[in-house]
Amino acid sequence: MGKLDGVVALVTGAAQGIGKAAAVRLANDGARVAVNARVDDERLAAVVKECGGVPAPADISDPDQVRGMVRDVEMRLGPVEVLVANAARMTMKPFLEQDPAEWWNQVNINLGGHVDVIGAVLPGMRKFGRGRIVIVTSYWGIIGWENATGYACSKSGLIALGRSLGRELGPEGIYTSLVAPGVIDTPQLEVDAKDGGLPLKEMHKIYAQGIPAGRIGKAEEVAGAIAFLAREDVAPVYVGQILNPNGGEIRCSM
Numbered sequence: 001m002g003k004l005d006g007v008v009a010l011v012t013g014a015a016q017g018i019g020k021a022a023a024v025r026l027a028n029d030g031a032r033v034a035v036n037a038r039v040d041d042e043r044l045a046a047v048v049k050e051c052g053g054v055p056a057p058a059d060i061s062d063p064d065q066v067r068g069m070v071r072d073v074e075m076r077l078g079p080v081e082v083l084v085a086n087a088a089r090m091t092m093k094p095f096l097e098q099d100p101a102e103w104w105n106q107v108n109i110n111l112g113g114h115v116d117v118i119g120a121v122l123p124g125m126r127k128f129g130r131g132r133i134v135i136v137t138s139y140w141g142i143i144g145w146e147n148a149t150g151y152a153c154s155k156s157g158l159i160a161l162g163r164s165l166g167r168e169l170g171p172e173g174i175y176t177s178l179v180a181p182g183v184i185d186t187p188q189l190e191v192d193a194k195d196g197g198l199p200l201k202e203m204h205k206i207y208a209q210g211i212p213a214g215r216i217g218k219a220e221e222v223a224g225a226i227a228f229l230a231r232e233d234v235a236p237v238y239v240g241q242i243l244n245p246n247g248g249e250i251r252c253s254m
Contacts, residue, residue, distance in 0.1 A: 003231050005030035008077045010070075012036040012060055012117060013087025015043040017186030018136060021219035022084050022226045027051035029227055031082065034073040036060070038087075060087050060113030061105075070120040079124030082230045085114040085158070086136040090151040090188055092195035103150040110154035115161065122174070131174040132235045134226050135162040139180045139246055147195055155180075159242065166240030175235035179225050182246025183207040183216040213247030221245055 009026045013019040015037035024047070027033045033053035037044040040057035048055050054076050058069035073080060089109045091102055118133060125131030140148060141155025158178070165176040183189070185204070193203035208215050225243045228234055 003029050003233075004082070004227070007031045007081045007230075007232075008034070008073070008079060009082040009084065009230065010034040010036060010056060010073055010080045010117075010121065011084040011086060012114070013038075014047055014084075015039075015041075017188060018181065018184060018219045018222050018226075019084070019086040020047050021223035022086060022136075023047055023053060024051045025220070025223040025227045026082070026084070026230060027053060029230075031230075032077050034077060034080070036069065036087065060117055061109045063116045066113070066116045066120050070117070070124075074124055079128040080121040081125065081128060081131050083118065083121050083131070083133045084136065084226055084230070085117060085133065087113060088136070088138075088151075088154075088188075090148065090191050092147040092151075092191055094147055095149050098150065106150040107154045107157070110151065111157040111161070114158065118161075118165070122169075125174050126172065129173060130232070131169075132230050132232070133162070133165065133169075133174065133176040134229045135159075135176065135178045136222075136226070137162070137178050137180045137242070139182045139244060139249070142180060142242075162242075163240040170236075170239045175239050177229045177235065177238040177240065178242045179222060179229065180242050180244050180246075181217060181222045182244070182249050183211070184219055184222055184245075185216050186219055189216075211247040211249045215247065217245055217247055 009031040011023045014023040014035045034056040036056040058065040137158040138155040140152045162178040193200045
C-alpha cells in the first residue's frame with residue numbers, strides 16, 4: 001500500500017527531468033498519474049509506460065489546450081487531487097540582448113501557463129472537497145541569476161502565487177506548497193553550459209564547487225520532496241512553505 005493509493009495526480013512538463021522523476025515517484029507511491037508534455041511524442045509515451053499513467057499532452061501556454069487537457073484527464077481518471085506544476089522553459093542571455101518576445105515567453109509558460117492549469121483543476125478539487133498543489137519553482141527565483149532574468153522572474157512569481165494560493169485555498173482543504181530546487185542534473189543544465197561556453201561535465205563540476213554536499217542534485221531527490229508534499233497527511237502543515245533541495249548551497253526562503 002502506497003501513501004498516495006488511488007489519488008489522481010497531474011504532472012506538467014513530465015517528459016524529462018524533474019517532471020519525469022516526479023511522475024514515476026508518485027506512481028510508485030500509488031497515484032494514478034496523468035503525464036503532461038507539450039508534444040505527444042516517444043518521450044511522453046516512454047514516461048507513460050514507465051509510470052503506468054495516461055498521456056496528457058498540451059502546450060500549457062495555450063489556455064484552450066489546458067482546459068481540454070484537464071477535461072480529458074477528469075473523464076479518464078476523475079478529478080485531479082494532486083497537481084505538480086513543473087513545466088518550464090529557460091533561455092539565457094544578457095538582459096538587453098534578449099528579444100522581449102523570448103523573455104516574456106518564459107513568463108507566459110512558467111508562470112502564466114500554471115495560472116491556467118491551476119484554474120482548470122480547481123473546480124474539480126472543490127467538488128472533490130480536497131486537493132494538493134505542489135509548485136516547482138527554483139532557487140533562482142529566490143536569489144536571482146545573471147543572464148536569466150526572464151526565468152528568474154517567472155520563478156519568483158510562482159513563489160508569490162503559491163504563497164497567496166496557500167492562504168486563499170487552505171481553508172477549503174486545498175493545500176499549496178512549493179519546491180525550489182538548486183542545481184539539479186537535468187537537461188536544463190545544457191542551457192547553462194551553453195551560456196557559459198563550457199562542456200556539460202565541466203559545468204557540473206563548477207556548480208558542485210559551491211555546494212556543501214559536494215555534488216549537484218538528482219531529479220529523483222527532488223521528486224522525493226514533491227511526493228512528500230503531495231501527501232494528504234503532510235500537506236496541511238506545509239501550506240505556503242518552500243522546500244529547498246539544493247545540497248545546502250542556500251538555506252533561506254523568501
